[in-house]
Amino acid sequence: MARKSIEERLAQLDAQRAALKARLSKQERANDTRRKVLLGALVLHRLENGKDEISRALPDWLRRELPGFLTRDGDKELFADLLASAPARETTDAGGAAS
Template identity: 70%
Template sequence: MARKSIEERLAQLDAQRKTLQARLTKDERARDTRRKVLLGALVLHRIEDGNEASADYLRDFIQRELPGFLTRETDKVLFDDLIGSDKAAK
């Protein structure tokens, strides 16, 4: 059985490293997306079903901050119910 050269072994290890790094990056993106979805679900739940004071606070915060955070018109349309059509048009 022929032994692999050091260069071949290094190349194999580098390929494994790249594969593992890609998997890690994918897992981190998936985790980040899940956190955002869950946080958004919590905020929407509190606005819809929470006590009036916290719902009003969140609604005011979203109406104040979200229009400046969103850059695409298609995104603004998604939140039209929260920020209002007049604010989405700005």
């Protein structure tokens, strides 16, 4: 009889451990999301209000990096305004044809 009690306690401890691991995982995901949101807010703030050298270089850097980073069409649409304002780099003749 005592053996069953220990097995039950072990099962209960295993269930508590699993619940705690799930809570920890959820908290880690929430922290990761919050970091991303805050970092994105900083980047957007610098794009809109920044006057220093880094802020002035940020749009060009994002135009170079975002197309390779974004994989979903919906994500690309979110940044269409930023990506569309890229200066024409490959046009060399008056007709606007790429070289």
